[in-house]
Amino acid sequence: MIPMWWLAVIVAIAAVAGAYATWTAARVERLHRRARAAETALIAKLDDRAETVLKFVGNPGFEEVVALALSVVAVxxxxxxxxxLREYAENDLTHALRELSRNPLWTDDLESANRRVALARQIHTDFVRDAVASRSLRVAVLLRLRHRLPRPEYWDIDDPVQ
Structure with missing residues (x-):
């Protein structure tokens, strides 16, 4: 018969292992939720930038940028x-805005919209990196979290602030 203190040790080890597995699973899920929320925020900032560009409808020299902004909002x-398609449209808009940054009609609104997009893009990239890394943790693999949770994707867009 197994001594009683061995049973207590086995129960304690099982409890610690279960707590660690639960904590790790919650962490992986939380990182994936944060990556999704950061993507939603990034899309919102990209939409805000496109709407800021649309304020320049009718201004000479802004025709191409306004058309690109319309294509961004439409996708x-x-x-x-x-x-x-949205990534391509965003990159085209970013390149066109870089060309226009020397235009005297360029406003602080456009500059601040570009900074907000750059910040949202960096935050999203950081969360996606952490979520992807968490998928390879031993406990996450054993619990098959990588099959249950959709893999977050990076947005392949240029940094608007350069």
Whole structure:
């Protein structure tokens, strides 16, 4: 028969292992939620920047940028294909805005919108990096969290502040 203190040790080890597994699973799920929230915030900041550009409708020299902003607003990011199209449109808009930054009509609104996009992009990239790294933790692999949680994706867009 097993001595009683061995049983207590086994129960304690099982409790610690269970607590660690629960904590790790909650951490992985929390990082994935934060990555999704950061992506939502990034899309909102990208939409805000496009709306700021649309204020320049009718100003000479802004025709191409306004058309690009309209194409950005028109493309949702629901599916993978739409997301890729949105990334291309955002990159085109960023390049066009860089060319216009020397224009005297350039405003602080556009500059601050670009800074907010850059900050939201960096925050999103950091959360995605952490979420992707958490998927390879031993406990996450054993609990098959990588199969249950969708893998967060990076947004491949240029940094608007350079």
């Amino acid at each position: 949702p990011a629901s599916t993978q294909r739409q997301r890729e």
